Amino acid sequence: MLSKQKTTEVIAEMGELFPNAHCELIHENPFELLVAVMLSAQCTDKLVNRVTENLFEKYKKPTDYLEVTLEELMDDIRSIGLYRNKAKNIQATAKIIHEQYNDEVPESMKALVSLPGVGQKTANVVMSVAFDYPAIAVDTHVERVSKRLGICRYKDNVKEVEITLQKKIPQELWSVSHHRMIFFGRYFCTARSPKCPECPFLSFCREGKKQAKARGFDG
Template sequence: MSELRWLDVLAQLYPDAACELNHQSPFELLISVILSAQTTDKAVNLVTPALFQLAPTPFAMATAPIEDLEDALKQLGLFRTKAKNIKATAQLIVEQFDGQVPRTRKQLMTLPGVGRKTANVVLSVAFDIPAVPVDTHVERIAKRLGLAKEADSVVAVEKKLQRKIPRDLWNVSHHQMIHFGRYFCTAQNPHCNACLLTNECKYFRKLQQNKRKIRP
């Protein structure tokens, strides 16, 4: 069986998988990804229209009163911290990067609220630079399918996926993994009974072994 069958299956399930954060520019994407920490893309999409109307550019966000940013974000958890981070990020973009979202991971990670995953999303989605952002879904799928070990760190999972997935598929396959994790191989009650990947799945094998053990 091909080592990459799992990729084919995900590609067939989600041929059009794409970023679910609404955005019109690299700046809007960057801000949306920062806001998506510990909340859903859906919740972020509800607040960003008003936010981007108030502050559509790095300069406008950098100079907007913090109370106005907080007000636009108040439906989100941690909205005060997030307002502070996006304002500081916009200020740095204006001061250090000439008002343009930077295009390297190293530079992106100097921005407040931007970790490795956020930087990878921006590289991949905004600039089409190959990257493998590892969020909770990607990490879970990689570990369940045995593409990474249970104890692996997020960075280790990223490196392993980069080795296993052809580089020209990194950008599309991470969206397919997110969709699969969000809607099918969910954290609780994954749809194993309808899954085409049971043969590849370490997690499924373990479940079956445990069932056999507890049978009288």
């Protein structure tokens, strides 16, 4: 498994590859970010951005989501996977934010994860991107990259991956590491065709070794 020191070096190297790694969900305030992250479960940021371009024109504040029927909201996000559940959760969350938090997204992990449809990952993204708290949100890219590189164990669940990353990465780098790992997983170490032959981590990457054997390049 990669040591703390080596993990920090890997994160720094990812920063060389992707100096501009950032949240790609387009939003103008914490509430829009929360809605965008809720929509992004099992869906690409690109598709979410296409949908929110019109959605955020029509719905500007939590109460706007409460003034339409559930069917109308479903229709507005229909091209997104799991749109029925997502529409229900967005309306229920908008109601709580309106009634309990004065129309402001709560700046607290505990409050965020208690909202309908908001899990640990979504809450972490909001805390980190909207409120600048140190957080590592573990999405599919972060999980895959951490496991392939041996930062975490293959058998770790998402919570274990998050805990290990928090232990191995200095807290002041949590948020930036999250973005770098997402960019690295999205554009370099992709699920189906990772760019192993040109990867700076190939010499110690366990998945890279497997890929070298299977694809016939020097690992």
